Amino acid sequence: MKDELISKEKLFSLIQDIYPQLTALRHELHEQPELGGQEVRTSQLVLHTLQKWGIRAEQIPGSTAVIGSIIGELPSGVCIALRAEMDALPIEEASGVAYTSQIPHVMHACGHDVNTSNLLGTAWMLQKLRPYFGGTIKLIFQPAEEICGGVKEILAYGVLRDAPQPSAILAAHVSPRYALGQIAVREGFANMAASSFAITLHGRGGHAASPHRSDDLILAAAELITRLQQIQGHLVNHIEPALVVVSAIQSDGQGNVLPRTVRFSGTVRAQTREIHDVYRVQMKKFLEAEEMCLGIKAELNFHFGTPAMYNSPELTKAFKQAEGELLGVQQVIAVDRPTNGSENFAEFSERLPAVYFHIGGVQPENIGRVAVHSAEFCVEDMALQTGVPAMAWAALCILQGKHGFVQV
Secondary structure (H helix, E strand, O other), rough: OOOOOOOHHHHHHHHHHHHHHHHHHHHHHOOOOOOOOOOOOHHHHHHHHHHHHEEEEEEEEOOOOEEEEOOOEEEEEEEEEEHHHHHHHEOOOOOOOOOOOOOOOOOOOOOOEEEHHHHHHHHHHHOOHHOEEEEEEEEEEEHHHHOOOOOHHHHHOOOOOOOOOOOOOEEEEEEEEEEOOOOOOEEEOOOEOOOOOEEEEEOOEEEEEOHHOOHHHHHHHHHHHHOOOOOHHHHHHOOOEEEEEEEEEOOOOOOOOOOOOOEEEEEEOOOOOOHHHHHHHHHHHHHHHHHHHHOOEEEEEEEEEOOOOEEOHHHHHHHHHHHHHHOOOEEEEEEOOOOOOOOOHHHHHHOEEEEEHHHHHOOOOOOOOOOOOOOOOOOOOHHHHHHHHHHHHHHHHHHOOOOOOOOO
């Protein structure tokens, strides 16, 4: 068959054919969520669904990651990769949807059930369209993204290394910040690098009525938490995007018992490793000062995690042009600043040109009403009617070098 770009009308017709099945898959994934590294049922559902559709797929040994491939029928050596994440979060669902989680204290509070279903739908669509393109599409269903995992075993398995090597990679994530029918993307840095830290204070416990006879670790922790906020603007230039948040505090104290141990933990977000190092070094200095002044013992555990995710400017420009042709220019939102979130898709974007984009997931009047990682998080099935054609269209355009994409 002639190497010509399939019509956008054909894509929107195909999504209607598969949409009921994708909705059922999304609901099944949502009802049976699994935490990072434990996606046994999820990976089997993904694997068997791909194989049922005639798509070559396998599970990485010792992992819950699933890798698939689709080879076009026309001659071409071009290869690209498409990725989605599969894991859920340790949250008790309170969204009120009919297909609510059946697993206590576990829910898809970030939309990975939609992301997985979206890539499954894209794979089905591209499998149907094999006569229209040449080249190879590698499918990556990644586990454990929420705990910064899943990438190492995928890289070790050779998905990016083995021939044919992908020249680009795409990923889509549903979002409650954009309306159904919209997609959103940013050129360059799209979010922040993330570090995690935990500070533990040890001292003399005692009766709360006699703090002078013990070490008031709660007060010391409160002063340290406040002091952390002074780093931005004083030790880090205020125009640099940076953020430190303490999100958990624990102690062995009670209402009338001063604790012997206090532990608090949180995250640092900034775009460069250098700024993260500033926070790490300054935290250590703060703790040394507390030890000297109060006679307590302080420990810092600081872990540099996910780097900042970078969207290739050239690839993203072509992506916006292509999606404008598909959805209408007004439906393609150019994001003007990075988010404070992190995504270990960055591990892929460090290695080859990448585009990571958001799919609108709510009615316009519901934009911003729920937050990701909240018990009330909810996005609509209809996001798939935009996300699947958008990803399939971008893949076809890259493989064929159409709509501004330069074939690599």
